[in-house]
């Protein structure tokens with residue numbers, strides 16, 4: 609029997625708890641609510657690929673593929689979520705344990721909780737991921753705008769920003785009022801299988817392609833392609849019809865972002881899953897890349913013309929994207945692009 613066929617398209621689990629936005633991004637996302645009703649959903653995307661949402665809005669999204677020999681799971685998100693998901697999978701797909709967990713990057717809002725699947729799964733990630741566990745916070749920063757400003761390699765409440773501040777007490781295991789890298793990554797599994805550019809998981813006659821598309825957002829970022837279903841899981845932050853990104857594009861050259869999306873466009877997919885917000889079609893994906901190119905071009909032209917940042921905030925309109933979510937925050941994204949272009953130019 610094909611188990612997928614018996615699954616309801618959407619499984620809703622609602623509790624009285626509140627879901628707080630777990631991730632800052634090059635992202636406190638436009639439209640992110642401070643607190644929204646907690647909902648977990650498993651949704652069939654196509655064939656045996658499902659997406660799982662840990663909460664509405666910016667709550668993290670992960671995905672899995674069901675095969676005859678077990679399940680390939682992407683990010684485990686956190687311990688509580690992983691325990692819930694493990695029970696759901698056991699009920700829905702009995703006798704099909706999670707055989708692989710793909711750690712798409714080291715950020716705590718995606719990577720925690722893998723231990724729940726350690727008895728049956730192998731863990732895979734990019735070759736630069738293991739080094740994040742011992743890196744200084746300044747060199748492997750949490751998501752969002754958090755930074756170790758005073759250089760003591762721990763975060764106080766003022767240094768912790770966005771989602772890291774929201775989750776401060778949850779992650780401060782010894783309650784000393786500081787977060788260390790090891791506290792933030794406490795239940796993140798270091799991958800036992802690593803790769804540099806591409807890695808193919810084969811299980812039950814199906815393939816899952818792991819792709820390092822240039823390291824936008826974090827140097828170890830992995831996107832995941834399901835060729836049999838023509839579905840792409842695009843990690844942080846590919847948001848259809850939603851303006852992005854804050855924090856000087858995670859202090860990276862904008863070209864790193866644009867080139868990574870161009871690399872992914874070479875894949876034969878027609879739908880994609882996003883890691884925080886809704887996914888979309890191939891056309892939506894391409895429109896995100898075009899928006900980034902439009903923003904980069906407009907700001908670069910302003911710099912060449914000798915405009916000040918304030919001039920650009922007033923004059924750059926990107927009318928093509930005026931219907932996108934977050935358009936009212938365009939001046940902030942212009943500033944982010946300006947900082948990326950002037951302080952983090954393409955190498």
Ligand SMILES: [Zn+2]
Pocket residue numbers: 713715751825844
């Ligand atoms: Zn991230």
